[in-house]
Amino acid sequence: MDFLNLEFNWLDAIDLLIVIVLIIQLYRLLKGSLAFNIFLGLCVIYVIFFVVKALKMTILTTLLQGIINVGIIAIIVIFQPEIRKFLLVLGKKTPLSKDSFFTKLFLPDKFKSYKEEESIINEITTAVTHMAHAQTGALIVIANTYRVKFDTASSINIDANISAKLIESIFEKNSPLHDGGLIIVGNKILAAKVILPVSENPNLPTRIGLRHRSAVGITEHSDNLAIIVSEERGTISYAQDGILTMDISPEELKIKLYEVLVDGM
Numbered sequence: 001m002d003f004l005n006l007e008f009n010w011l012d013a014i015d016l017l018i019v020i021v022l023i024i025q026l027y028r029l030l031k032g033s034l035a036f037n038i039f040l041g042l043c044v045i046y047v048i049f050f051v052v053k054a055l056k057m058t059i060l061t062t063l064l065q066g067i068i069n070v071g072i073i074a075i076i077v078i079f080q081p082e083i084r085k086f087l088l089v090l091g092k093k094t095p096l097s098k099d100s101f102f103t104k105l106f107l108p109d110k111f112k113s114y115k116e117e118e119s120i121i122n123e124i125t126t127a128v129t130h131m132a133h134a135q136t137g138a139l140i141v142i143a144n145t146y147r148v149k150f151d152t153a154s155s156i157n158i159d160a161n162i163s164a165k166l167i168e169s170i171f172e173k174n175s176p177l178h179d180g181g182l183i184i185v186g187n188k189i190l191a192a193k194v195i196l197p198v199s200e201n202p203n204l205p206t207r208i209g210l211r212h213r214s215a216v217g218i219t220e221h222s223d224n225l226a227i228i229v230s231e232e233r234g235t236i237s238y239a240q241d242g243i244l245t246m247d248i249s250p251e252e253l254k255i256k257l258y259e260v261l262v263d264g265m
Ligand SMILES: Nc1ncnc2c1ncn2[C@@H]1O[C@H](COP(=O)(O)OP(=O)(O)OP(=O)(O)O)[C@@H](O)[C@H]1O
Pocket: 137, 138, 139, 178, 179, 180, 181, 194, 195, 196, 197, 198, 207, 208, 209, 210, 211, 212, 213, 214, 229, 230, 231, 232, 233
């Protein structure tokens, strides 16, 4: 195809499509985070660079070229968590990954059994619903990897099967384990009383406190889902990819848990 005197073949179309997909993935990954503002700043520098280069403004071009050269290393350092997450997302879309087209084609859902996941989803939803009614504050992190990092200095290892009664008793107001987050990995409750990183996102609602902020914090740089029960309001919320979704119903929580535990995060 000849478009505006430019040669445009099907390979260019694929090239363009891949760039668009990468930009959309990058936007979804960064939106709502501080890194998004840094990313916009870098885009502005790039645009100015191309304009001054086209206008043949040599000094500015050299200066910006220098900033951009150093900027590549700075980008890797600043965006290290985002790059990690981006590669994780890409890894999940490989032909052999759990939710890939090929896996779904050769192993249709009807042949898979989700009994264990369904039981985990029911236990978590039951516990969260009871705690919301009783206005018992809770913070549950469902981590997608066994290598989840958390502060072990104050936490208590549990390594128990997931049950609504156990979760509820951990968050009981008189329980010595009720403060901090509960970590679930796979089919186990791994630890309680975990101190999580508090999000510094300035765009979060000002009315929320440390429980909600730390739920957002633990999902900002890793593939986790954090469920929060507000002690003050008895509401259920969740954080994923650094984004807080507030005041959901138990049914909505169940759908989210299916999405995470059955369809894959
Ligand atoms: N860094 C942290 N990691 C894990 N849990 C934390 C952290 N900081 C505070 N918490 C938990 O949050 C509780 C305090 O919640 P706070 O009232 O500040 O938050 P909130 O978001 O307003 O929640 P709520 O709606 O339940 O009041 C603490 O008692 C503790 O259990």
